[in-house]
Amino acid sequence: MNVNFEYYKIFYYVAKYGSFTKAARALGSTQPNVTRAMNCLEQQLHNTLFIRTNRGIQLTPEGEQLYTHVSVAMAQLFIAEEELSDSASLTHGSVTIGATETALNIFLLCKLKAFRTAYPGIRLKIYNYSSPQAIAAVKSGKIDFAVLSTPVPAELPLHLTPLQSFREILIGGPSFSALSEKELCFSDLKKYPFICLGRETATFQFYNQLFLSQELELIPDTEAATTDQILPLVKNNLGLAFLPEPMALESLAKQEVLQIAISEKLPLRHICLVHDHQHPLNSGARELKKIILGERMD
Template sequence: MSVSYEYYRIFYYVAKYQSFTKAANILLNGQPNITRCMNNLEHELGCRLFLRTNRGVTLTPEGEKLYAHVAVAYEQIRAGEEELSTDKTLQSGILSIGTSETALYGLLLEKLRSFHMTYPGIRLRISNQSTPQALSALKNGMVDIAVVTTPTGAHKPLHETPLKSFREVLIGGPQFAFLAEKSFHLHELTQYPFICLGKDTMTYAFYNRLFLQHGLPLQPDTETATTDQILLLVKNDLGIGFLPENMAEEALAHGDVFQIFLKDVIPERSICLVEDTDRPLNIAAGRFRSVLLDSGCRPSGSL
């Protein structure tokens, strides 16, 4: 049996208000058409649903049974429509993002602040993870998008879009301040303790490849879980390490650390957006994606 949804919608209002006239007024429809639709519904279901009197209508026992189900279904549908309506206007919704620490501080916080001020009704769920962890969460549907740093190692159906380029600088603490007096090749610094993110990060993969290009093994004396820890350890003279320029600025300005200049070029990296092309974005995530892509800070070339 295939009964029109419109018939059930009309039935809901007639039964709720026990009046064809009131239902017609609410639905902005003519009473004769309302009556015709209910006659058709009774015919299709093979039973009487209403008892018609001069005062209005009442439900038959069969009508009561049907209304108990239709009322729940219709009110759930209406609630869903209202929820979608508020989502469309971005008055509500959830935005889930997996992000690496460098991407969080280098771009994402600024964009989230602007987005949250414009759409305060959107709830934010931010997972601070390594790039591989963020991409794994994206593949598993645990986050809507990932904002991470290159290299990402993303493969189809994941798609990577560069957003902002950044450079990293080599820094040392007070004990290594003498290294700031001249420029060095990488191979000249291997005698000093080196601090780096752990092997499960793409930053480690980036520097491992860089060192190999210069014929050097990457053998960090200390591996950390976060970029903040690199800065803290460098400040306390546990070694030298690379840090994104913007994250090192304040410590450099205060003289807590010193930049060690290199003759070898350290390639630029990028903060990028990664999406799962097999999975459509919800309304909130789609809007935030537009905010990221309209940021005007993307590099001119692709990675």
């Protein structure tokens, strides 16, 4: 049955107010238009829905049955409209993003704090991903976007926006204090236990390429699952490791770890935002993206 759904909306207001005139006023229409629409609805449903009286209208049993279902549907539509209105006004809603520990620690945390202060009603869900996992999640639409550390294996239609550069330093625990007075080269690292992220990460691939450029093979003695695990491992003298300098500064100041000079200059790495132009963002995600990109908030 191909019934004009606008008729159901008009029927809802007529039944609610018990009057064509009051329904027309609520709808911003006219009484003749409302009457005409209800006549059409009755004809299409092959049922009499109203009994017209001098005091207004009264629902027939068929009209009561229809109103039971239409009122439920209208209530759900009103709720949906309110939720969308709240989302557009940034009083409610949610944003889902992916982030590596490096990106979270040296860049993203302050941006999230600014967003939370500006929009306390928006819920945040942050997935702790490696770069390959985050790329897959952006492609599938599971997350709105990702903030990652390079290298990032992103291809069209994904778009990569650099946000901040950083350099990594070589650090060791107290047991390796004698090395702080030396300058090591990549080949020297083979003489000491070495800590690195797992082989499935983009960071491992980054260092693997560096080692290969020196005709060396990267074989870590300890593989960490996350960047956050590396510093405790170094502090406890399990080996040497490369770590983003901002993440090591506090421990360096406390002399819990020491920096070791290395002759080869490490390439700069970058924090970047990865998103899919084909994946529309809700209003909350758009505002967080603006803050991350350093754009002025509306």
